[in-house]
Amino acid sequence: MSSRIDSIKQAQQKAKEGLSSKFKKYLDFAVLDDEGLKQYKPSDGNNFIRILPPADEKAYFGYDIYVHHNIGPSNDAYLCRRRTKEEHPELDIDGTCPICERANVLKNQGMEWEDYKYLIPTTRFIFFVVDYTTAESKAEGPKVFDAPPKINDGFLAVSVNRRNPGDVIDISDPDEGYEVSFTRKGSGIKTQYDGFKLEGKDRVPDDWLDLPFFDEILIIPSDEDMLESMQMEESGTKEPKSTRAQRRERRTTTRTQTTKTEEEEPEEKPTRKRKQVQEPVEEPVEEEEADEIEEETEQPKKASEDLPAISDVVERARRKRRTRE
Ligand SMILES: [Zn+2]
Numbered sequence: 001m002s003s004r005i006d007s008i009k010q011a012q013q014k015a016k017e018g019l020s021s022k023f024k025k026y027l028d029f030a031v032l033d034d035e036g037l038k039q040y041k042p043s044d045g046n047n048f049i050r051i052l053p054p055a056d057e058k059a060y061f062g063y064d065i066y067v068h069h070n071i072g073p074s075n076d077a078y079l080c081r082r083r084t085k086e087e088h089p090e091l092d093i094d095g096t097c098p099i100c101e102r103a104n105v106l107k108n109q110g111m112e113w114e115d116y117k118y119l120i121p122t123t124r125f126i127f128f129v130v131d132y133t134t135a136e137s138k139a140e141g142p143k144v145f146d147a148p149p150k151i152n153d154g155f156l157a158v159s160v161n162r163r164n165p166g167d168v169i170d171i172s173d174p175d176e177g178y179e180v181s182f183t184r185k186g187s188g189i190k191t192q193y194d195g196f197k198l199e200g201k202d203r204v205p206d207d208w209l210d211l212p213f214f215d216e217i218l219i220i221p222s223d224e225d226m227l228e229s230m231q232m233e234e235s236g237t238k239e240p241k242s243t244r245a246q247r248r249e250r251r252t253t254t255r256t257q258t259t260k261t262e263e264e265e266p267e268e269k270p271t272r273k274r275k276q277v278q279e280p281v282e283e284p285v286e287e288e289e290a291d292e293i294e295e296e297t298e299q300p301k302k303a304s305e306d307l308p309a310i311s312d313v314v315e316r317a318r319r320k321r322r323t324r325e
Contacts, residue, residue, distance in 0.1 A: 024146075026067055026079040028219045032144060035212055040129050040143035042184045042193070048132040050179050050202055051155065051172040052142055055213045061128075061172035062152050063214035066121040068099045072229030078221040080121035093220050097121075098227050125152040128211050130204070132179050142208050144217065154182055154196035174204050 032038070040049070051061050066083030069075070078099065085095035103119035127145040131137035145151075158180060161167035171178045179199040185192045 023074060023076055025076050025221060025225070026065065026219055027144070027146065028217050031212065031217050035217075036141070037128075037212075037217075038140065038143050040131055040145040042182070043133070044184055044187075046133075046181060046183055048179060048181045048199060049129045049145070050132055050204060051177070052128040052130065052204065052208055052211060053170075053172040053174055053177070054128065055211050059214075061170070062125040062147075062155065063127075064152075065124050065126060065218065067124050068097075068119065068121050068226075070118055071099060071226065074229070076229045078226050078229070079218060081220060083121050088215075091215055098223050099230065102230060123149050125149065126214055126217070127151075127155075130208060132199075142211060148191075148193075150193050151182075154193055155180065158196050158198050171198065174206075174209055176201065177204070178202060 066080040069077045080097050082097035082100045106116040125147045129145045179202045181197050181199050183195045
């Protein structure tokens, strides 16, 4: 079996489990690992899940968070402390956000919304679910579902008593709740979720109910982390050392190493050449993030590199930190 096939299998597995923790810097994967909670990600086609009731008995079964995507050259995603604190005032977190401040600076400098909207946080909803699609997936138990608002809308739409639509039902109730189905079509920003339906009443075992509180699985980012990501972007590290020539060289070396029998392709070969021309400036890994953002449709392209300096924002944050210390 070729090594490429192995790589494709790995990529499939990764896509199934969701974005790697490397970029998603708002979920605490250490805590999730401790709790044995993997990420749930819907597949193309029909999906069947059971939403679990959260640890807080009075809380809604989904937890809204606000996330800055695509920050810095690695496209890090951070929790927006400002919006999250606004929606969850009970959280003991600093309600300021250097990324929002940065957006404000650009706005005040007269930049068009289109050009700085990539700095505006988007809404996500966290749910604890069990994947009922197959016996195997069900056996894997509770998982974390980091979902776009459209999913939440779908869950709310089926949270009504169909005989008496004025009545709300708790589909996450451990004894009286329901299995829910929905379909997923497409990928990336064109992902569509629809056909939300209750499949039937379902009672869940007690050992699925020992779940962390939502805020326990979140990472509250520090100013330093966010500013560092933004700084790197500004200093133009988009295209790191690997120049095109180096990459070509590396490609050739890898090819000769793995498939010794294969004839060396001449550099001039048209297909190869075209591929190089079309090569995106950004590293391929960023496409993964692009898919992850999905449905937040409006996620815009980044503004060009010639953004105004953010040193004032950085300096203010440093000063603030000093006073705190
Ligand atoms: Zn923010």
